[in-house]
Amino acid sequence: MTKLIRNPNRAPTHPGIMLRDVIFPNLKEKHKITIQELASYxxxxxxxxxxxFKGEASISVNIALKLGKLCGNGEILWLNMQSKYDVYNAKQSIDLENIPTFAA
Known part of the structure; x- marks a missing residue:
């Protein structure tokens, strides 16, 4: 059995890319859903x-709730994907070097 190892330095995939490349084609094939219908839902x-789909707009809480219901996988999956994507990108652009860490 092959074990998949995730590269921790790799940027997380934007959830919209996952929606475009994996989820929507599956919905289209199995349920004949069009782009217009998905947008409407x-x-x-x-x-x-x-x-x-292009990763230019975030998955909001409202959209995550609707996607979670539509796909049957819950909103937390979509929110976690968006959060990981956002945190990774923020870390790339924010300098935290000069901020001390204090114990609470």
Whole structure:
């Protein structure tokens, strides 16, 4: 059996990319859902959905709730993916070197 090892230095995948590349094709194949229908279920325009697909727009709490219901995998998965993506990118742009750490 092959063991997958995740590279801890690799940037997390934006949840919109996962939605575009994995989830939507599956929904389209199994349930014949169109882009317009997915956007409607999520309460966003097709343009906003395409921005999410490209990783240009975040998965909000409202969208995470709707995606979790639609996919049956819950909102926490989507929120965790977005959070990990956001934290990784913030760490790349914020200098924390001169901030001390104090014990509480």
């Amino acid at each position: 999520l309460g966003v325009s097709r343009q906003v959905l395409h921005r999410i």
